[in-house]
Amino acid sequence: MNPHDVVITGIGLASSLGEGLETHAQALASGAAPNTDATSFAPYPVHPLKPLELDRQIPKKSDQRQMEPWQRLGVYAAGLALDDAGLKEDAEAKGVLQVIVAAGGGERDHAVDGAILTGLRDASEPGAFLNERLMGDLRPTLFLAQLSNLLAGNIAIVHGVTGASRTFMGEEQAGVDAIRTAHARIAAGQAEVMLVGGAYNAERRDMLLLLELGGFLRKGEFAPVFAREATPGLITGSAGAFLVLESAGRAAARGAKIHARLSHVAAARSKRQPGTVEAALNGLLSGFGAIAPGALAISAATGAAGITAEEASVIAALPQARRVATGDLVGHALEAAFPVSVALAAAAISAGQAKEAIVTGAGHWRGEGAARLVKA
Amino acid sequence: MSAKNQPAVNQTAVNQTAAGQTAAHRDAKGRRVVAVTGLGIVTSLGQGKEANWQALTAGESGIHRIERFPTEGLRTTIAGTVDYLFDGSFTAPQLSEKLATLAADEAVSQSGLGQPGDFPGELFMAVPPVEMEWPQKQELARTFEGDVDYDGLLRAAASQKFKPMHELFLFGAVADHIADRFGTKGSPISLSTACSSGATAIQMGVEAIRRGDTEAALCIGTDGSVHAEALIRFSLLSALSTQNDPPEAAAKPFSKNRDGFVMGEGAGxxxxxxxxxxxxxxxxxxxxxxxxxxxxxxxxxxxxSPDGKPAILAMRDALDDAGLGPDDVDYINAHGTSTPENDKMEAMSCTAVFGERMATLPISSNKSMIGHTLTAAGAVEAVISFMTIANGRIPPTINYTNPDPAIALDVVPNTARDAKVRTVISNSFGFGGQNTCLVLTAEPTHA
Known part of the structure; x- marks a missing residue:
């Protein structure tokens, strides 16, 4: 391997299936039924997070309390990745380890919002009423639990990763660009090792509201991502994934276990018209060189009308042996959807299920991404 | 380390272009050199470089009483909002997009690069985190009666009568619209590193050009998010100045009686x-x-960190990345928020980096006049730093009437100062442990 090749030396995954590399690799191999909940947020099904033993990755209760679920999930998954890479106790490495997080925003206090909106109905002075209630009812620390960049901030505090961090926002494409940028920086020698990923909490009505405003959610029972034509839409899932990306030279020097080589990552932004997603994804894949027959295809497809069919058509034209929709295993995790998919691909290669994997994903509203992983 | 004020650019015969005709320029580390060919700015002081420069060097303040929303019951009632762009009501993402559009228009026009709507480079954008705002939630709530909860709002949303709100409150939409308007290439980046976001946008552009991914980058920081809840959130963290009267005197970086920052809006x-x-x-x-x-x-x-180590290392990293040393710096464009903690930590960190020189090295805070433009600050202040270099004049730190004896600095008090400035370090520090420093220099002189 070229010393500037980018390899994956740490995988951290947590979802509705549980946590860890083996759990997810097994689910990939067996095609186990997903863990869904169609009642708690009815009519919207979700893939609920399998409860985590938070103490294992976030030892201090005070830290746990200062985070919202999406941040705890992300910090937890990041800790798993650091453990897997053998970097958790390496203070020197963590002092230079750079982080890119794909993040949305924090959770609303749903009860406070509801009470304020109810009160606003009859308030004679709505502005003053809103001020009074917000000053009284918002927890001061809630803001920090909501801020997008505070997942990265909490990774620094809890795990001592203090190289520097950047947070990308922008729904699914944030996850694509996070991995693309980390890959590009290592390949160009601008960084030697990076922690990159994202986390999404699907069990929150404020995010369901945003997605439903645009008509993007599937209602009713679970159906596989590529079999939702009758009732298309996203079924969101709580999931977090972080990867330790490293230059092959650095990984070899410290004798790290290499799960897979991340050979290509690319992103596009098509102006959504019929056919543009298919053209964009084909354009990205054409830059990846010849894809080996028998490659595993892992798709971060959303299940949204039209674009998921276009993605299916792109995948069907690949010489792949098997197609897996990440959404069928763990649901759609927005910013984390692409990182989860790349982590699954790396886990599959690491477990010997495939020698090569192609990951694709088209955001529910904007953005197309693809990656190629090969056995190191 | 290079000698004082020597250009950090070498012209070598080693780095021939493909045509082999012109020697390529490389920096001290052998990398492609990143030039600035366009600048744009909007703040509460005005739209455009000229209006801002005039006000900044006159020591004017853009801080005023908030009129955008009622301030009854709030501890802080002032901000550096940009109030001259919309007649009716608007949301934070709409104002942030408008501010970014105006600043980018000015920068792209000045650069003369590409054609209108066809910018031949990538987009890196610092945007404030957005979420659905109260007026829009109230609009949904008005479609039904009785107590409001999220299930009710979800039923209203399911009617599909409010479809535009989805795109309005997506994190990626502001950058997507800017990418459309200016025709930038590739997948646009929307990023946040809290109050250092604007500097990170520039850093990402630098890295992409150095990698050879792109020949040009449009780097923007924008923030138009002063609304009641945003202000209240900072207020609950005791981060804001409560010295509301007079508004223009509230932001007083490095002063003994500084008591918090003042929120500002703008774009660079x-x-x-x-x-x-x-x-x-x-x-x-x-x-x-x-x-x-x-x-x-x-x-x-x-x-x-009480020892200031991350800020110190960020400044040293920036100087090292530039192939320069502390003695090469002529002026520090401070983060200078006017919070008790930031200004103390920044002064201490600068003293650690610049040593005895710190007693005479000018350092000033643009935030004394425009407030803290948050997500935009790093970009806004980089633009002002390049204007400082171009004009040979340092904008002051205003409201400096009660110096903090614990941090003895040359803050360019109250009045702008003429000075030859070739190299600036611009600091940005943010919540969540974000520290980003940029070294900005004049165009190199060639032998």
């Missing part, structure tokens, strides 16, 4: 361009982004 935009690419088309070079440094801080969610 920079066209970054590979130096030889800019030279080849005869563009005017406004300066060089010579170095970037960034460090995380695992000490606390809102407070900096």
């Amino acid at each position: 935009a920079l066209v970054l361009e590979e130096y030889d690419h800019a030279l080849a088309r005869g563009a005017t070079i406004l300066g060089i982004v010579a170095g970037c440094g960034e460090r995380g801080d695992g000490f606390h969610r809102t407070r900096s």
Whole structure:
């Protein structure tokens, strides 16, 4: 391997299936039924997070309390990745380890919002009423639990990763660009090792509201991502994934276990018209060189009308042996959807299920991404 | 380390272009050089470089009483809002997009790069985190009666009568619209590193050009998010000044009686361009982004490490990245928020980096006049830093009437000062342990 090749030396995954590399690799191999909940947020099904033993990755209760679920999930998954890479106790490495997080925003206090909106109905002075209630009812620390960049901030505090961090926002494409940028920086020698990923909490009505405003959610029972034509839409899932990306030279020097080589990552932004997603994804894949027959295809497809069919058509034209929709295993995790998919691909290669994997994903509203992983 | 004020650019015969005709310029580390060929700015002081420069060097304040929303019951009632762009009501993402558009228009026009709507480079954008705002939630709530809860709002949303709100409140939409308008290439980046976001946008543009991914980058920081809840959130963290009267005196960085920052709005935009690419088309070079440094801080969610180590290392990294040393710096564009903690930590960190020189090295805070433009600050202040270099004049730190004896600095008090400035370090520090420093220099002089 070229010393500037980018390899994956740490995988951290947590979802509705549980946590860890083996759990997810097994689910990939067996095609186990997903863990869904169609009642708690009815009519919207979700893939609920399998409860985590938070103490294992976030030892201090005070830290746990200062985070919202999406941040705890992300910090937890990041800790798993650091453990897997053998970097958790390496203070020197963590002092230079750079982080890119794909993040949305924090959770609303749903009860406070509801009470304020109810009160606003009859308030004679709505502005003053809103001020009074917000000053009284918002927890001061809630803001920090909501801020997008505070997942990265909490990774620094809890795990001592203090190289520097950047947070990308922008729904699914944030996850694509996070991995693309980390890959590009290592390949160009601008960084030697990076922690990159994202986390999404699907069990929150404020995010369901945003997605439903645009008509993007599937209602009713679970159906596989590529079999939702009758009732298309996203079924969101709580999931977090972080990867330790490293230059092959650095990984070899410290004798790290290499799960897979991340050979290509690319992103596009098509102006959504019929056919543009298919053209964009084909354009990205054409830059990846010849894809080996028998490659595993892992798709971060959303299940949204039209674009998921276009993605299916792109995948069907690949010489792949098997197609897996990440959404069928763990649901759609927005910013984390692409990182989860790349982590699954790396886990599959690491477990010997495939020698090569192609990951694709088209955001529910904007953005197309693809990656190629090969056995190191 | 280079000698004082020597250009950090070498012309070597080693780095021939493909045509083999012109020697390519490389920086002290052998990398492509990142020039600035366009600058744009909007703040509460006005729209455009000229209006801002005039006000900044006159020591004027853009801080005023908030009229955008009622301030009854609030501890802080002032801000540096930009109130002259919309007649009716608007949301934070709409104002942020408008501010970014105006700043980018000015920068792209000045650069003369590409064609209107066809910018030949990538987009890196610092945007404030957005979420659905109260007026829009109330609009949904008005479609039904009785107590409001999220299930009711969801039923209203399911009617599909409010479809535009989805795109309005997506994190990626502002950058997507800017990418459409200016025709930038590739997948646009929307990023946040809290109050250092604007500097990170520039850093990402620098890295992409150095990698050879792109010949040019449009780097923008924008923030138009002063609304009641945003202000209240900062207020609940005791981060804001409560000295509301008079508003223009509230932001007083490095003063003994400083008591918090004042929220501001604005946008800064920079066209970054590979130096030889800019030279080849005869563009005017406004300066060089010579170095970037960034460090995380695992000490606390809102407070900096007491020893200032991350800020110190970020400055040293930026200087090292530029191939320069502390003695090469002529002026520090401070983060200077006017919070008790930031200004103390920044002064201490600067003293650690610059040593005895710190007693006489000018350092000033633009935030004394425009407030803290949050997500935009790093970009806004980089634009002002390049204007400082171009004009040979340092904007002051205003409201400096009660110096803090614990931090003895030359803050360029109250009045602008003429000075030869070739190299600036611009600091940005944010919640969540974000520390980003940029080294910005004049165009190199060639033998």
